[in-house]
Amino acid sequence: MCDTCGCNITPGNGHLVASGGKLSRTADGKAAVTILRSLLDENDLQARHNREHFDQHGVLAVNLMSSPGSGKTALLEATIDSLRNELRVAVIEGDLETENDAQRVRAKGVPAVQITTGSACHLDAHMVHDALHHLPLDGIDIVFIENVGNLVCPASFDLGHHRNVTLLSVTEGDDKPAKYPVMFRAADLMLLTKIDLLAVLDDFDPQRAEAALRNLASEAPSIRLSARSHMGLETWTTWLRQELHAQRQRLAQHNSARPAIQPDGRLMHHGTTSLVHSKYVFSRAKP
Amino acid sequence: MHELSVCQALIAQVEAVAVQHGATAVRSIRICVGPLSGVDPDLLQRSYPLVRAGTVADAAVLVIERLPIRVRCERCGLESEATPNRLICTHCGDWHTRLLSGDEMLLASVELEANDNRHVPTVWA
Numbered sequence: 588m589c590d591t592c593g594c595n596i597t598p599g600n601g602h603l604v605a606s607g608g609k610l611s612r613t614a615d616g617k618a619a620v621t622i623l624r625s626l627l628d629e630n631d632l633q634a635r636h637n638r639e640h641f642d643q644h645g646v647l648a649v650n651l652m653s654s655p656g657s658g659k660t661a662l663l664e665a666t667i668d669s670l671r672n673e674l675r676v677a678v679i680e681g682d683l684e685t686e687n688d689a690q691r692v693r694a695k696g697v698p699a700v701q702i703t704t705g706s707a708c709h710l711d712a713h714m715v716h717d718a719l720h721h722l723p724l725d726g727i728d729i730v731f732i733e734n735v736g737n738l739v740c741p742a743s744f745d746l747g748h749h750r751n752v753t754l755l756s757v758t759e760g761d762d763k764p765a766k767y768p769v770m771f772r773a774a775d776l777m778l779l780t781k782i783d784l785l786a787v788l789d790d791f792d793p794q795r796a797e798a799a800l801r802n803l804a805s806e807a808p809s810i811r812l813s814a815r816s817h818m819g820l821e822t823w824t825t826w827l828r829q830e831l832h833a834q835r836q837r838l839a840q841h842n843s844a845r846p847a848i849q850p851d852g853r854l855m856h857h858g859t860t861s862l863v864h865s866k867y868v869f870s871r872a873k874p
Numbered sequence: 875m876h877e878l879s880v881c882q883a884l885i886a887q888v889e890a891v892a893v894q895h896g897a898t899a900v901r902s903i904r905i906c907v908g909p910l911s912g913v914d915p916d917l918l919q920r921s922y923p924l925v926r927a928g929t930v931a932d933a934a935v936l937v938i939e940r941l942p943i944r945v946r947c948e949r950c951g952l953e954s955e956a957t958p959n960r961l962i963c964t965h966c967g968d969w970h971t972r973l974l975s976g977d978e979m980l981l982a983s984v985e986l987e988a989n990d991n992r993h994v995p996t997v998w999a
């Protein structure tokens with residue numbers, strides 16, 4: 588695997604392992620085993636397997652990430668309504684506790700599996716694998732994975748999905764991309780949510796939020812929307828349609844897509860490992 | 875926040891390497907962590923003693939090498955050192971850059987001890 592093919596060695600860190608490089612000898616000159624393997628290897632493998640599941644069914648898998656309460660579930664509810672006669676959607680919900688979000692989604696007539704992580708602050712590829720075997724993937728166009736509300740850890744874990752969407756609600760402050768660069772760097776799309784509240788929040792400047800995203804060398808587009816007033820919702824569903832179309836075209840050519848992680852990072856970060864998955868439980872959607 | 879589970883994954887990998895090379899103990903573990911990896915080196919260092927207890931790495935020192943963030947500009951082609959929330963080119967100011975290093979979370983090397991207390995030979999990746 589990585590330790591034999593050397594795929595972890597990139598232009599950025601190759602010098603560390605070149606013969607006589609910093610890592611070839613320990614400080615006292617004693618011999619050492621050089622490994623260079625991502626600590627998150629095991630999760631990576633599982634994520635790759637998950638992506639095969641999605642791809643076999645022609646499903647686009649989208650991971651929604653944000654701080655708690657930024658409007659992920661509200662966005663899903665509005666999205667399901669507006670795509671109702673056009674695309675078939677299923678949802679994997681991640682929360683520390685409660686079945687609430689899956690119930691909100693099922694109330695819209697869409698299959699949903701709730702993963703309750705207990706104390707784990709993010710979903711990992713193993714949890715998602717168990718969940719997706721309880722979803723009827725046949726005939727589904729898009730699977731949304733609503734990650735645990737957390738602007739830190741979910742960014743590090745490949746779930747086997749194709750696209751990362753990071754939500755930032757206007758009540759959180761427009762400097763969030765600068766404060767949480769790891770999360771916002773992982774975004775294929777940034778959604779500025781609850782835009783209906785801008786009228787009463789004079790200190791959130793969408794342009795400042797977008798500029799902070801560019802400072803992370805991110806080309807991800809940004810959409811301003813409100814799940815409440817449906818402002819901007821059409822732009823978001825257009826993005827989804829385009830992504831689904833692009834993914835189907837890639838599949839026709841036996842390719843797939845990975846979420847935004849910059850090219851060199853991609854070599855190393857096929858995913859991550861969490862050993863906490865033995866503690867979670869999940870419940871299946873009612874038939 | 876998930877440093878404890880990352881640390882558990884680290885020890886699991888180290889244990890596998892020790893078995894693979896017939897080592898009886900691990901002297902040191904060296905990992906490389908970049909600021910954009912999403913793990914905090916200090917938290918990792920603090921969770922480490924809890925996780926290594928009772929394993930083949932019971933007495934192993936954890937050395938964390940903190941890698942700098944480096945980007946290469948797609949416009950002017952030059953490399954610069956960057957900070958986590960400012961990954962733009964310091965030469966021309968453009969934000970179209972590619973990350974060269976800084977998001978690593980790698981197990982770099984392990985120093986092992988064999989039965990007869992000699993070090994096992996270097997094994998290359």
Ligand SMILES: Nc1nc2c(ncn2[C@@H]2O[C@H](COP(=O)(O)OP(=O)(O)OP(=O)(O)O)[C@@H](O)[C@H]2O)c(=O)[nH]1
Pocket residue numbers: 653654655656657658659660661662682688735736780781782783784812813814815816
């Ligand atoms: N004004 C306004 N409120 C919204 C909007 N979207 C969501 N909310 C409110 O924000 C609160 C949280 O919304 P949720 O959709 O539950 O947020 P979430 O991100 O799913 O939350 P967690 O799953 O707990 O992380 C609720 O009270 C919503 O009614 C919006 O577009 N405008």
Ligand SMILES: [Mg+2]
Pocket residue numbers: 659660661688733
């Ligand atoms: Mg929710």
Ligand SMILES: [Zn+2]
Pocket residue numbers: 636640716
């Ligand atoms: Zn499977």
Ligand SMILES: [Zn+2]
Pocket residue numbers: 707708709740741875876
């Ligand atoms: Zn975490």
Ligand SMILES: [Zn+2]
Pocket residue numbers: 947948949950951952963964965966967968
């Ligand atoms: Zn430049």
